[in-house]
Amino acid sequence: MKFGSIAVSEAAGSVAAHSVRAGDVIVRKGATITQEDVRRLTAAGVSELVAVWLEAGDVDENEAAERLARALAGRGVVTEAPFTGRVNLFAAAAGILTLDVAALDAFNAIDEAITVATLPALKAVVAGEMVATVKIIPYGVASDRVEDALGRIGAVKPIAITEYRLASVAVVSTLLPGLKPSVVDKTLRVMSERVAPAGAQVVSDERVPHQAAPLAVAIREAVAGPAELVVVFGASAITDRRDVIPQALIEAGGRIEHLGMPVDPGNLLLIGELDGKPVIGAPGCARSPKENGFDWVLQRCLAGIPVTRADVQKMGVGGLLMEIVSRPQPRAPGHAATAPVAGLVLAAGRSTRMGERNKLLQPVRGETLVRHAVKAQLASRAAPVLVVTGHQQDEIRAALAGLDVTFVHNPDFATGLAGSVKAGIAALPADAPGVVVSLADMPNVTPQVIDRLAEAFADRPDAPAVVPTLFGQRGNPVLLSRALFTRVERLTGDEGARRLLDSAGEAIVEVPLDDPAIALDVDTPEALKALAG
Numbered sequence: 001m002k003f004g005s006i007a008v009s010e011a012a013g014s015v016a017a018h019s020v021r022a023g024d025v026i027v028r029k030g031a032t033i034t035q036e037d038v039r040r041l042t043a044a045g046v047s048e049l050v051a052v053w054l055e056a057g058d059v060d061e062n063e064a065a066e067r068l069a070r071a072l073a074g075r076g077v078v079t080e081a082p083f084t085g086r087v088n089l090f091a092a093a094a095g096i097l098t099l100d101v102a103a104l105d106a107f108n109a110i111d112e113a114i115t116v117a118t119l120p121a122l123k124a125v126v127a128g129e130m131v132a133t134v135k136i137i138p139y140g141v142a143s144d145r146v147e148d149a150l151g152r153i154g155a156v157k158p159i160a161i162t163e164y165r166l167a168s169v170a171v172v173s174t175l176l177p178g179l180k181p182s183v184v185d186k187t188l189r190v191m192s193e194r195v196a197p198a199g200a201q202v203v204s205d206e207r208v209p210h211q212a213a214p215l216a217v218a219i220r221e222a223v224a225g226p227a228e229l230v231v232v233f234g235a236s237a238i239t240d241r242r243d244v245i246p247q248a249l250i251e252a253g254g255r256i257e258h259l260g261m262p263v264d265p266g267n268l269l270l271i272g273e274l275d276g277k278p279v280i281g282a283p284g285c286a287r288s289p290k291e292n293g294f295d296w297v298l299q300r301c302l303a304g305i306p307v308t309r310a311d312v313q314k315m316g317v318g319g320l321l322m323e324i325v326s327r328p329q330p331r332a333p334g335h336a337a338t339a340p341v342a343g344l345v346l347a348a349g350r351s352t353r354m355g356e357r358n359k360l361l362q363p364v365r366g367e368t369l370v371r372h373a374v375k376a377q378l379a380s381r382a383a384p385v386l387v388v389t390g391h392q393q394d395e396i397r398a399a400l401a402g403l404d405v406t407f408v409h410n411p412d413f414a415t416g417l418a419g420s421v422k423a424g425i426a427a428l429p430a431d432a433p434g435v436v437v438s439l440a441d442m443p444n445v446t447p448q449v450i451d452r453l454a455e456a457f458a459d460r461p462d463a464p465a466v467v468p469t470l471f472g473q474r475g476n477p478v479l480l481s482r483a484l485f486t487r488v489e490r491l492t493g494d495e496g497a498r499r500l501l502d503s504a505g506e507a508i509v510e511v512p513l514d515d516p517a518i519a520l521d522v523d524t525p526e527a528l529k530a531l532a533g
Contacts, residue, residue, distance in 0.1 A: 001140045002053040008041045014051035015139050022046045030084055030139065054140045061085030061136040064114075064146050069134040071153045072107070072116060076161030077131065085136035091125045093163050094197060096303040098122065100158035107158075110149050113141040118159060120318065124299040125161065126197060132159050162303045164198035170227030171202050172218045174210035174244065176235040176520050177527030183516060186471035187233055187287045194289070198302040203227050209530050210235040215248035223252075223274045229301055230279045235516055236444055237268045238281050245281040246270055254279055258309040262316030266293020271307050278307070287471075288514045291321060341454050341479060342432040343382030345374050345405075347440035348390025348413040348420040351523075358392050360440050361399055362528055368399045369522060372443030378403060380450035382436050386427055388420045389413075418491035425480075425488045433461070438477040444517035445477060453479040456511045464504040468511050468518045474501070475518030 003017060011033045020027040022044035027037050033051065041049070054060065059067075062082035069079045069087035078092045091097070099121040107116055118132040125131055171191055173184045184207060192202050203226060208214040215232070222230045238245050241259055249256060254274030259281075261269050270281030278301045286294035296315060300307050347370050351359040360370035367375075370387075377385045386406045389396045390413025397407060408427040412419040421437070428435055434457055436450050453466045457479055460466070466479040484500050491499055501508055522528050 001055055001058050001138060001142075003138075004050065005048050006051045007048055008038055008046055011041075011049060011051055012038050014053050017050040017052050017139070020046065020049050052139045057143050058140040059143045059146050061139050061141070064141050065134050065136045067146060068114065068116075068149055068153075071150050072104075072132070072134065072157070072159050074157030074160030076163055077159055085139070087134045088130050089132040089134070089159060091127055091129045091131050091161050093161060094126045094199070095124075095161040095163040096122055096300060096305060097125050097131050098160050098162045098305075100156055103153065103156050103158040106152055107149055110152065111141065111145045113137050114145060114149055116159075122296070122300065122305075124197075124295070131161070162305060164200065164302045165304045166198075166228040166302045167200045168203040168227045168229070169195055169200055170204040170206070170222035170225060170230045171233065172206045172208065172215065172222055172230065173233045174215055174235045175207055176210045176516075176530050177522070177524060179235050179516055179520055180470075180473055182473060183287075183471050183519060184233070190287060190289050191231065191233075194295070194298065195302065198299065200229075200302055210244055211530065212244050212247040212251055215244060216251035219248060219252040219254065219274065219279060223254075223277050223279070228277060230274070230277060231298070232279065232281050233287070234281065235520070237284050238270050239268065246272075249274065249279055249281070257307070258312045261293050261297070261312045261319075263293030263296065263319035263321065265290075265321060266296075266319075269293055269297060271297055271312065284514050284516070287516075293319065293321075340432075341382050341434040341436055341457065342428050343377035343380065343385035343438070343450070344424045344428070344435045345370075345377055345385065345387045345438045345440050346417065346420045346424065347373070347396050348388050348393075348410045348423075349417070349440075350391040350414065351441070357525075358395065359522055359528060361392070361395055364443050364528070369443050369528075370396060370399055370440045371403070373438055373440045373445065374400055374403055374405060376445050376447050377436070377438055377450060378405070379447035380436070381454060382450055384429065386424055387440075388424045390420060416492070416494035418493055421491060422488050425485050428485075432482065433457075434479055434481040436477050436479045439521060441522045442476055442517065442520060443522070444520055446515070446517065449513065449515060449518060450477060452511055452513070453477065456509050457481070460509050463509040464507050465501055466509045466511060467501060468513045468515075470513060470516060470519050473519065474510070475513075476521070477518075 012035050014033050016027050016031050019029045025040045025044045065085050065087040066082040073079050073089055076092050077089050080088050097119055115135045188205055206218045208218045232245050234245050246256055249272050254272050256272040259270045265285040266283050268283040272279045282294055285292040297307050347360055361368050386408050388408045388410050390410045408423050410420045410423040456466045464481050464483050467474045
């Protein structure tokens with residue numbers, strides 16, 4: 001192929017390398033110049049232009065692009081008509097884009113004139129979505145280069161769609177006392193919407209206590225049923241292979257392929273199998289409809305693509321996904337401003353529904369219930385941290401030995417929660433703009449949740465309060481601004497922060513989270529037993 005300037009008088013039959021405008025005469029880039037074009041350009045005073053000549057053995061850009069695109073397109077992929085040296089490839093059906101990356105890399109290395117670009121490998125696509133484009137850079141390419149490219153592709157067909165084939169999903173949810181049914185219902189709706197694009201549906205919904213034994217039974221029953229895939233949503237996150245969900249899968253006779261993934265959000269995911277059917281332990285972020293690592297694994301499973309340990313470990317590059325608003329904490333600590341709020345833990349109650357035992361002194365995961373709640377405040381950026389005591393104050397103090405907290409005693413603890421809130425608020429530093437109030441019987445609340453409330457308050461310092469929500473339902477802890485402190489004196493009996501929030505109306509800032517811990521407290525022996533596993 002030749003490229004360069006040429007006299008207009010000799011340009012007939014060549015291809016315009018650039019658009020030419022002269023008066024009302026326009027010859028567009030890529031157009032083959034005709035004798036009429038020569039006459040009009042000459043009349044307009046144009047004597048020279050930049051053109052391209054295809055020589056013997058050259059292939060026109062459109063023909064080359066079309067031949068190569070057809071060779072690249074595998075099952076489930078269709079090509080469109082060529083234009084300006086380009087052919088786009090589209091998915092003919094919904095599924096997972098499967099690519100032979102090595103073959104495509106070799107294809108792009110043949111000649112700088114020949115290129116193909118694709119969507120990321122293993123991306124979920126819908127019918128009609130463009131998945132790749134072939135572009136010939138110059139106006140023509142040597143035929144031997146085209147033949148070389150076709151030869152390297154051979155029968156591989158490196159761009160294909162693996163269509164979804166699993167159509168039925170069983171969902172098993174574990175429950176802890178205090179986890180509202182509405183949370184599980186919303187999770188199920190989100191799951192149904194998540195699998196719908198694959199043509200799949202949720203065919204069973206089983207809910208069992210957050211314990212390994214009943215969960216193992218539920219998993220076995222789900223696998224024995226019509227479902228082709230089982231997804232388990234835990235009332236608390238999976239943090240170890242000895243945790244409830246992994247242990248239940250093992251007890252059911254299944255196998256763990258991998259726990260954890262280098263995708264954020266989505267780190268705390270488990271993938272395994274039982275009797276040849278995939279079993280996924282969903283991370284907490286899977287309760288949100290936003291994209292997360294769970295989607296990557298779920299979509300592949302629905303397409304019948306095995307997800308191995310090695311596959312999961314390769315997901316890290318590109319695995320840092322967009323920040324989800326409902327995450328308890330942005331990934332960059334300190335990136336968002338945090339209001340300098342204090343922390344307050346209410347630990348004065350008598351826990352009458354627990355019987356003779358003080359629930360706050362009961363062991364959970366090696367430490368007392370109250371110590372978990374207080375350590376979460378201390379690990380956050382709230383300071384100082386105050387603990388209101390009442391019933392068995394000496395025992396509560398002993399359980400918190402060694403922790404940097406200020407104790408405030410409420411002698412009127414027997415009259416209800418209001419006295420503890422009043423005592424705590426009255427003891428706060430005069431310069432504290434607000435306080436995060438925690439309940440001592442909620443041991444799963446994390447420091448990240450507390451900091452997320454403080455960050456929201458930093459963004460809206462005029463807000464009277466900031467509260468976390470789970471699927472639209474308010475939870476704990478809550479952040480109260482100093483503007484509400486004067487209203488505390490009006491509280492009586494068992495009225496707590498909820499009464500203050502009601503009085504603040506719509507001015508309250510709600511922070512959507514995907515953490516069930518904000519809705520889980522321990523009020524009964526059964527709840528304590530379930531929490532302890």
